[in-house]
Amino acid sequence: xxxxxxxxxxxxxxxxxxxxxxxxxxxxxxxxxxxxxxxxxxxxxxxxxxxxxxxxxxxxxxxxxxxxxxxxxxxxxxxxxxxxxxxxxxxxxxxxxxxxxxxxxxxxxxxxxxxxxxxxxxxxxxxxxxxxxxxxxxxxxxxxxxxxxxxxxxxxxxxxxxxxxxxxxxxxxxxxxxxxxxxxxxxxxxxxxxxxxxxxxxxxxxxxxxxxxxxxxxxxxxxxxxxxxxxxxxxxxxxxxxxxxxxxxxxxxxxxxxxxxxxxxxxxxxxxxxxxxxxxxxxxxxxxxxxxxxxxxxxxxxxxxxxxxxxxxxxxxxxxxxxxxxxxxxxxxxxxxxxxxxxxxxxxxxxxxxxxxxxxxxxxxxxxxxxxxxxxxxxxxxxxxxxxxxxxxxxxxxxxxxxxxxxxxxxxxxxxxxxxxxxxxxxxxxxxxxxxxxxxxxxxxxxxxxxxxxxxxxxxxxxxxxxxxxxxxxxxxxxxxxxxxxxxxxxxxxxxxxxxxxxxxxxxxxxxxxxxxxxxxxxxxxxxxxxxxxxxxxxxxxxxxxxxxxxxxxxxxxxxxxxxxxxxxxxxxxxxxxxxxxxxxxxxxxxxxxxxxxxxxxxxxxxxxxxxxxxxxxxxxxxxxxxxxxxxxxxxxxx
Numbered sequence: 001x002x003x004x005x006x007x008x009x010x011x012x013x014x015x016x017x018x019x020x021x022x023x024x025x026x027x028x029x030x031x032x033x034x035x036x037x038x039x040x041x042x043x044x045x046x047x048x049x050x051x052x053x054x055x056x057x058x059x060x061x062x063x064x065x066x067x068x069x070x071x072x073x074x075x076x077x078x079x080x081x082x083x084x085x086x087x088x089x090x091x092x093x094x095x096x097x098x099x100x101x102x103x104x105x106x107x108x109x110x111x112x113x114x115x116x117x118x119x120x121x122x123x124x125x126x127x128x129x130x131x132x133x134x135x136x137x138x139x140x141x142x143x144x145x146x147x148x149x150x151x152x153x154x155x156x157x158x159x160x161x162x163x164x165x166x167x168x169x170x171x172x173x174x175x176x177x178x179x180x181x182x183x184x185x186x187x188x189x190x191x192x193x194x195x196x197x198x199x200x201x202x203x204x205x206x207x208x209x210x211x212x213x214x215x216x217x218x219x220x221x222x223x224x225x226x227x228x229x230x231x232x233x234x235x236x237x238x239x240x241x242x243x244x245x246x247x248x249x250x251x252x253x254x255x256x257x258x259x260x261x262x263x264x265x266x267x268x269x270x271x272x273x274x275x276x277x278x279x280x281x282x283x284x285x286x287x288x289x290x291x292x293x294x295x296x297x298x299x300x301x302x303x304x305x306x307x308x309x310x311x312x313x314x315x316x317x318x319x320x321x322x323x324x325x326x327x328x329x330x331x332x333x334x335x336x337x338x339x340x341x342x343x344x345x346x347x348x349x350x351x352x353x354x355x356x357x358x359x360x361x362x363x364x365x366x367x368x369x370x371x372x373x374x375x376x377x378x379x380x381x382x383x384x385x386x387x388x389x390x391x392x393x394x395x396x397x398x399x400x401x402x403x404x405x406x407x408x409x410x411x412x413x414x415x416x417x418x419x420x421x422x423x424x425x426x427x428x429x430x431x432x433x434x435x436x437x438x439x440x441x442x443x444x445x446x447x448x449x450x451x452x453x454x455x456x457x458x459x460x461x462x463x464x465x466x467x468x469x470x471x472x473x474x475x476x477x478x479x480x481x482x483x484x485x486x487x488x489x490x491x492x493x494x495x496x497x498x499x500x501x502x503x504x505x506x507x508x509x510x511x512x513x514x515x516x517x518x519x520x521x522x523x524x525x526x527x528x529x530x531x532x533x534x535x536x537x538x539x540x541x542x543x544x545x546x547x548x549x550x551x552x553x554x555x556x557x558x559x560x561x562x563x564x565x566x567x568x569x570x571x572x573x574x575x576x577x578x579x580x581x582x583x584x585x586x587x588x589x590x591x592x593x594x595x596x597x598x599x600x601x602x603x604x605x606x607x608x609x610x611x612x613x614x615x616x617x618x619x620x621x622x623x624x625x626x627x628x629x630x631x632x633x634x635x636x637x638x639x
Contacts, residue, residue, distance in 0.1 A: 030115035062099040128160045144179045168200035171233040202232035217252040226278040229335035241278040289333035293322035299406040309340045313349045353405035436463030445493040
């Protein structure tokens, strides 16, 4: 019968779901440590613990030296006592002797309790970590356990707790104790203080996961989320595209009567969500990102040294809608597209275009062409500043004028960028390709802390360093931690370093043997199985021959064959065909005799073999197959 200790031990293991071997190992290790501490034993001494779960007893065995007299009972044992268990031992041998202290039962119980509790906490912590590390980047649900002004504590599965900081909450959202909420798992860390699970409801990927859960087309990859810009609790913009033709990505996300998007809006505390269709054309993409405002024109400025900028022109009545409350709509559109967006009205763009035409010498030709239009636009702008309302024709005239000027400027900027990119490519081509395969940390002659600074500024290879020095020499001295002396050292390495010469393998050209002229010979099947009618006992039956698989036509390269008695001059096609037909006819007859012998051994009545010849009929311009029927033993009859 098992002891209470064994029953309690097994119950704890089953309740906690812990591995038995791990807990036993922890118990034995704790018992050994308790024994060393109780008797003051050395760590070099071998100590083993044996636990009997049936009786609940614990025995300790320590390694001791056999001696005739005892100086230290902790490390020595008498010869007569040692020979009770080891009859062949001698003085000086090391043997394991039971050395359980008298009061070790109480010590063992206390130690076992502490060891089991510690191991249970470690095992639960490890299980929680393995479970939630797989949940990073996904949505999990929990129950609110505590809320204060700085954070909220969320109870999760497996008795784990997650922390949601104030910055990760949706503004104006209030939690109450025991509320069940969903949150995005940002990170999981196993620290000395315990398992730290960071949750968020304001993260933009929280909206991404909600869309995947609500829209099956996104989950299955039919619709793809290209970009998300979000200000939690207020407004969000989502750019989507379809991976298959015939799919409306915006309609799939919104759902019938908005049922899909409304479920997400309720989850996000009535946050407004704009779903737009992604487009490869940046101008079209930006115009859609400005929605719900109506756009007159989008003009791109891919600057060389600054961030790429887009100028968006909107009608007068759409300006406030395009900018949004406190610039929110324009800010989200910029985050969504990755472009810096300048929004202006048509009249403001027209005034800017007039100034550009007058001051920019490169646009002198266009200014001369637009002289009459410029005068009319100035007059209309003056009328508008006086408070007069322009009609639709005048507004359209101003819009067309702005479009012509901005398109010309956009084309000039594109040419400038293309020329600059060509210069950069020419510089890159002058750099040894091996430099781009050489890590920045392998560059000799530069101090290690300088290499770290260069790597932190995205210079990963020696080629990147050379390219930056040659194209933008003022960039490296601007790095934090690079002194003028350090920059001189970098320049010295860049200008003096030489790669070893590349070994070029000599390629030996091998002359190919001249190909001989060949002719093609098409193999024709030797035997064709043909059903024939046989009369047996007055009844007519059809006996099928054993069919041999007809081989595929094989094209073989053969040398021209010269037949005795024939001239070596080139023969006509009809002569060659008749010669080939005669050879095949001879082979067919020999094979047919062998098949007759094979058919006789199978005792099938009414079986007959036929031969055939293939001839070319010039009248019909085709091949004619003539079958022959055996009449006697030696003769053949045409059939």
